[in-house]
Amino acid sequence: MAVQTSFDFAASPAGAGQRAPGPLGDPEHETGRSRSVLERRLGELMARPISLTLTDNERTMISARRRGDVEHVRLHHMFVEADEPVVRALAAFLRDGDRLASQHLEHYVGQRRDRIRTRPRRKAALSGNGSHHDLAKVFDYLNARYFDDGVDAEIGWGRHGRAPGKRRRRRSIKLGSYRQSDATIRVHPVLDAAWVPEFFVEYVVYHEMLHHVIGIPVEDGKRRMHTAEFRRRERGYARYEEATSWERDNLERLLSS
Ligand SMILES: [Zn+2]
Numbered sequence: 014m015a016v017q018t019s020f021d022f023a024a025s026p027a028g029a030g031q032r033a034p035g036p037l038g039d040p041e042h043e044t045g046r047s048r049s050v051l052e053r054r055l056g057e058l059m060a061r062p063i064s065l066t067l068t069d070n071e072r073t074m075i076s077a078r079r080r081g082d083v084e085h086v087r088l089h090h091m092f093v094e095a096d097e098p099v100v101r102a103l104a105a106f107l108r109d110g111d112r113l114a115s116q117h118l119e120h121y122v123g124q125r126r127d128r129i130r131t132r133p134r135r136k137a138a139l140s141g142n143g144s145h146h147d148l149a150k151v152f153d154y155l156n157a158r159y160f161d162d163g164v165d166a167e168i169g170w171g172r173h174g175r176a177p178g179k180r181r182r183r184r185s186i187k188l189g190s191y192r193q194s195d196a197t198i199r200v201h202p203v204l205d206a207a208w209v210p211e212f213f214v215e216y217v218v219y220h221e222m223l224h225h226v227i228g229i230p231v232e233d234g235k236r237r238m239h240t241a242e243f244r245r246r247e248r249g250y251a252r253y254e255e256a257t258s259w260e261r262d263n264l265e266r267l268l269s270s
Pocket residue numbers: 220224238239
């Protein structure tokens with residue numbers, strides 16, 4: 014069983030112009046607590062083997078997933094300088110989602126928001142932050158959980174393709190797209206709605222991230238987007254069944270949104 018815990022922190026737009034120092038921070042804040050020291054201490058406190066990866070994520074500061082006996086923990090690199098009380102809070106949060114620990118960590122992260130690198134967006138017009146779903150957050154979560162943070166693509170909402178008032182039912186709808194030339198994922202804006210569950214947006218983004226990862230294989234001289242291998246990996250999304258059945262149940266509504 015995979016236990017998923019995550020702690021997200023949305024960097025404030027005010028910090029957007031600031032560039033954080035290198036991945037391991039600047040020397041004056043570096044207390045020398047190395048990754049392996051932190052890994053060992055967390056393991057002691059949680060009484061289980063830990064595999065620790067430091068990230069330079071923009072949103073997901075803390076995430077963990079159990080595989081077998083080993084807890085695979087991913088922490089923003091700002092945590093290498095965490096003192097004992099913060100490391101204890103991390104352990105308590107990871108162990109049982111302790112609320113007090115969560116507040117402590119939120120405070121810790123808030124004080125170091127200048128360490129969070131805000132990725133330069135290749136296209137300023139591309140906005141991932143909708144009114145109901147935050148695509149950058151969804152992307153970061155999926156990237157950490159399924160792709161070892163290896164997907165380097167842009168993401169944003171597509172445009173509404175029709176004038177307001179012309180709300181005729183569509184014949185079909187493309188919920189997501191991936192363009193290889195500039196590694197850009199777009200998500201149809203009909204999904205930015207309160208009635209669309211986050212797991213469905215995740216499913217659409219996951220699908221497009223797979224296109225980025227797999228590329229477009231050529232079979233028998235034809236470019237094939239959805240190969241058997243693609244479909245197999247698509248089912249690796251944890252809520253695949255739920256997402257595909259939600260899509261079947263709500264297709265009418267999506268077509269007429
Ligand atoms: Zn596709």
